[in-house]
Amino acid sequence: xxxxxxxxxxxxxxxxxxxxxxxxxxxxxxxxxxxxxxxxxxxxxxxxxxxxxxxxxxxxxxxxxxxxxxxxxxxxxxxxxxxxxxxxxxxxxxxxxxxxxxxxxxxxxxxxx
Amino acid sequence: xxxxxxxxxxxxxxxxxxxxxxxxxxxxxxxxxxxxxxxxxxxxxxxxxxxxxxxxxxxxxxxxxxxxxxxxxxxxxxxxxxxxxxxxxxxxxxxxxxxxxxxxxxxxxxxxxxxx
Numbered sequence: 161x162x163x164x165x166x167x168x169x170x171x172x173x174x175x176x177x178x179x180x181x182x183x184x185x186x187x188x189x190x191x192x193x194x195x196x197x198x199x200x201x202x203x204x205x206x207x208x209x210x211x212x213x214x215x216x217x218x219x220x221x222x223x224x225x226x227x228x229x230x231x232x233x234x235x236x237x238x239x240x241x242x243x244x245x246x247x248x249x250x251x252x253x254x255x256x257x258x259x260x261x262x263x264x265x266x267x268x269x270x271x272x273x
Numbered sequence: 274x275x276x277x278x279x280x281x282x283x284x285x286x287x288x289x290x291x292x293x294x295x296x297x298x299x300x301x302x303x304x305x306x307x308x309x310x311x312x313x314x315x316x317x318x319x320x321x322x323x324x325x326x327x328x329x330x331x332x333x334x335x336x337x338x339x340x341x342x343x344x345x346x347x348x349x350x351x352x353x354x355x356x357x358x359x360x361x362x363x364x365x366x367x368x369x370x371x372x373x374x375x376x377x378x379x380x381x382x383x384x385x386x387x388x389x
Contacts, residue, residue: 264319267317
């Protein structure tokens with residue numbers, strides 16, 4: 161199974177700050193035939209279901225604000241929020257869909273100071 | 274609009290059976306597979322497996338083989354998760370999620386509480 165590791169497990173930032181969180185996979189998620197990384201990011205706000213933010217490691221889902229950016233390739237990925245808003249309070253999960261079983265990282269909990 | 278509507282919360286005793294539903298609307302049900310994800314209280318997300326909505330063939334993650342069953346009622350665009358012989362550790366919220374390379378639509382979740 162591919163192990164997904166996220167860091168930090170939690171962080172607290174002030175509104176307007178830039179946030180970067182990391183996701184590492186135990187094996188490459190880059191499929192050589194199409195040069196796509198099979199990695200998605202989800203946001204789960206308290207009491208809600210997860211919401212897709214980013215897929216193919218860097219493609220923003222329709223309707224997702226452009227302050228959210230996904231980057232990285234192979235085994236190292238990053239989710240950046242350029243200027244945090246209070247509404248971004250949530251847990252962020254990365255997930256690989258390169259090979260079964262699909263696996264999620266443990267999450268990064270974003271708190272607002 | 275595209276949505277997955279799940280059934281309501283369940284309170285069960287150990288050893289009982291629960292069946293959760295996930296009704297899809299706003300898209301062609303058989304165009305996307307349906308997956309199930311478990312979230313224990315205060316914990317992260319765990320993929321349980323999926324069902325091919327064209328053939329009805331289920332695939333289970335290793336930790337969910339035996340007591341868990343995915344099924345369909347295609348005419349009603351509905352997927353089901355059944356858990357038999359419930360155990361305390363089955364207490365969790367269960368999400369259905371549409372999959373077309375990634376999970377782009379999620380149900381609101383169904384909370385199952387197992388307690389004697």
